[in-house]
Amino acid sequence: MKRLNVTQQATEEKTTLAEPKRLNLLTAIEQIVELSEGSNLSEEFYVKARRYVRYVAKKLSLTPVQAVLFSLFVDKSDDSCIRISDFATHLRCRTVRIIRYMSDIDVLEKRKLVICCRQRREKTYRISMPVIEALKENRCYEPQLRGGLTCEELFDELDDLFEQRDDSELTYDALVGEINTLFDNNDSLEFVRRVRSYGLAEWDWVLLVYFCHLFVSNDDDNIGPHDFDDLYESKIIFRLQERELVQGHSDLMRRKLVEYVNSDGYADRNAFKLTDQAKEELLGELNISKQQANPDKDLLKHVTLPAKQLFYNEREARQIDQLAALLSPDRFDDIRSRLAASGMRNGFACLFYGAPGTGKTETVYQLAKRTGRDIMQVNFAALKSCWVGESEKNVKALFDRYRTLVTKCDTVPILLFNEADAIIGKRQEGAERAVDKMENSIQNIILQEMESLDGILIATTNLTQNMDKAFERRFLYKIEFERPSLEAKQAIWQSMLPDLTAEEATELASAYDFTGGQIENIARKQAVDKILRGVERVDIETLRQYCDSERIASPEKRRRIGF
Template sequence: MKYIVDFLKNDVESSEIYTLLDVGINEAKVLKFLTQSYIDGISSNSVYTVLGAVFGEDGYEYLKHLDEIKNLLDSGYISKNVNIFKTENVKNLKGSKLSLLHAEVELSELFLSILENGIVDTKLPNITEYSDHLEYLQDQFLLVEFYQKRFNSSSLENQAKIDAKISELTDTIRERVKLSKIPITVEQIFKANSLDEREKVIFLALLKEEYSGEYDSLRDTNMLVGMVSRSDIERIKNRALLEEGSNLLTSGLVDYDEVLGTLGGITKSYFINEEILQSIMHPQKNDKKSKKLLVESMVKDSEIFELIEPQTDINDVVLNPKIKEVLDSILKQLDKKVIAKLNNWGIKTRRGIDAKIIFYGPAGTGKTMSAISLAKSLKKQVISFDCSKILSKYVGESEQNVRKIFDTYKMICETSKTQPVLLLNEADQFLSSRLESGANSVEKMHNQMQNIFLEQIENFQGVLIATTNFLQSLDSAFSRRFDFKIEFKKPNYDERLAIWRRVMPESISFESSFSIEELAKFELSGAQIVLVLKNTALKVAVRDDEIFTLKDFEEEIKRELISSFGDDKKVGLL
């Protein structure tokens, strides 16, 4: 019991216990009073009594020291003595320091153990390699606790002590990661998204909440920002870390819900996105690479789909301004403010983008390329189905095939925990008007197939894009079920010029009189321009001079226009 005697007999600052604690001098004085009271047979005291005895009552001096009580509660060195005959709101107690004034407090088991043994159970880990990701997270969560203690402490002296531990533990974690042979998902996330130290702490604090199952203390803007700030000026500056356009939000790592606060105001409650959280909690099962491999395997086994990995986003495609505007509005569903408004109006009730779209227009105008590029902008893979394969000569099989498309898609989404874009190419027979007579078996089959397709479209969640060359025969029932119907026309002169400039390689050499503007005068679709460029390049590649001339291009253009047999000839994208 030498530590107790030493603590009570000597000045606070010269006692051995003081050197072990992460507290300031005033907080230590409170602990000394409570220790003396405990030895004298009084286990608990009101906060008013403690502060009055330690700091005096003149001029209400004791009110200035409520922070010390709050810090000691947060540090776990004292605990609130619960009165079973009095109902108290714990959350309000946490938010109001004044409500502490008449609370009963006592020394905690943790502090009594320190008094008895002289050991503080916050020993930093040894520098050894991590054996698993849980050991790594244990260190990081301890680091978050230090940041919490610093935020809750009003003593500059105590903050300096905690800062030293934060620095030491941060270095220890860094060295342990270097020694580790196992991949650590959280570190990979930090690196992939270029998070700075403040962003890492905020992310780890939210992750700690997910593991602990709590939903209040570390999800609030003020708490998260306060943990990584050392002054009021820094707090103001660091609020940008959680605002729209911040790295944590735009990278998709963190999201938020807008909730009604206890005083009627709207507050933001932050959380880690489910896909990211699952990849951390189950690093072997849920990482992105594993998910992609799983989708690839399931698509291959399905034997009905093709998996497409988009290489270009919507900004890489030359589009009519009106089409670009519509596609941008679809992408706005990723905007948190838009989501919040739609949720508030009751229009959108689930997370994730929902859009059912028809791209229609002549072949070669970029419908499929635009669909794939939109998926890239949405950060999604594409599962494509060729609708010409749907018909079967066997009775009832075509209808079953329709169900199989959507059932298989749902199974892939549920199993892989992803939601690729579903692309239905050449969906003319799905979208055309139903046959009114239905007199023979073929017409009945066609109508039944379309009825099933209508039902599946009605219940579809996610992004579905159907492409067709014809819209004149579109059944009105389908028109109502698609959110967007976007027409793709053959490009005008300015658009053709932009396409030529986009696809023309920078490394090729032209004759001095070459004019790309002359090429744009020929009325070609985007797919035809790509085809002409490829055929011209093949022709020039067999020559020694390797110089591209206007004549080379014009010859291939004339050949393409002749072979297309006019506007009735359909030219598909490469």
């Protein structure tokens, strides 16, 4: 046995002498991988690979076991999902044996020699390109301490960190540690100083930095809970943060750093963004102007409105023509400046009132198209919130947004309060119920805003009998839309149904006291019938049937529908 050991040692020495004396990391790693295949990491393997293991261990400041494991990782560096079971297959040992070395793999991860991905309760690993580049240069990879960065470079680093977190390659604790190190090395930046000056809890300042990252990197000003549901390790923390934001109790909101996204003047409690204050305080070094991203994105564009011929009674036509002339861009700007110079209010509030279907809303659209003005249309149902005090905030935000549009748009847009019956009604005296108090509060805010209006507001309503006198005083122009005259109805019939003869149009106009909206309904039914029946023209008798069915709700022929 002794002779055998001597012979074996001599053979090993001979082999060693035959090998090149100068090693580099990649050569040594290759030898370790070759010798370890099927070895079960036995003592015999460590004897054979001793020179190479010692070289890698010394060069990278690792233990022999860590040097071997790292070599196996490098051999699979083309695989972004390395599993420890792959090592068990290579070594021909049980996976449980590799599990014994998990603490050594953790050291490699901490040193950033390998990157761990934790997804679906499974761990996989990969080798980053900077590590491979260091091995090619025969040097130990050392993560750079990124100091002296500009704010742009800092956000590039944050982008990498959050991407690793999104890919589950950084734990939440590791992310916090990396950001803190990055901030420590760049504490002269105003962004870093500001974030730390707020004294926020860890969960909050990490979320604030994440919001800043999304805004700077992705121009994201509409962030939902789904965007940060994987930021925290614990779902409990995520749900707590989500609840505080939704309910408006978050410290980020109290400090006016984060706010709800406003769309059409009402707050979406499931969408958040940085406030303008936060952008000014935190992102000044980036020279990013306040993001009113596409301030006119929700406007109804005048160029998209189809041209439509409308027919009015003589008095209505005269008033609408006068209003259209006033709203023409040149005249409007001149009149505004003269009124302002005289110390008068320079906003224009108009009320269109009358029966349903008389063309109030369509007149607003055609005025907008004729004068080149976009429309900001208000949805009052969406403005109202079940949250105490939120409806009032929504109304204020609505007018704030309109003011922004007035200053940013080349042509002042129209603020349209369509079907504003509930808003301009008489206020409740001695209101005690919370709902009545809210309604009164909303009306008071609108009255104040109309008083200082710098723009164009048009409200449409079917009811004026219950109008609050305070609103009536604030509408400079009031146009009543009456039911069309016989001549107007004839013109509407022939405009909607060009196949009609003059006599047929006169007959229908005389027999049926319809509004333009009702006549349009008849025209649409006729168009559908022509398609279904495949005929070129619908006869007058069929049109009469349509008319009879259209007026079922009129007093003389009203009947119940349904049960």
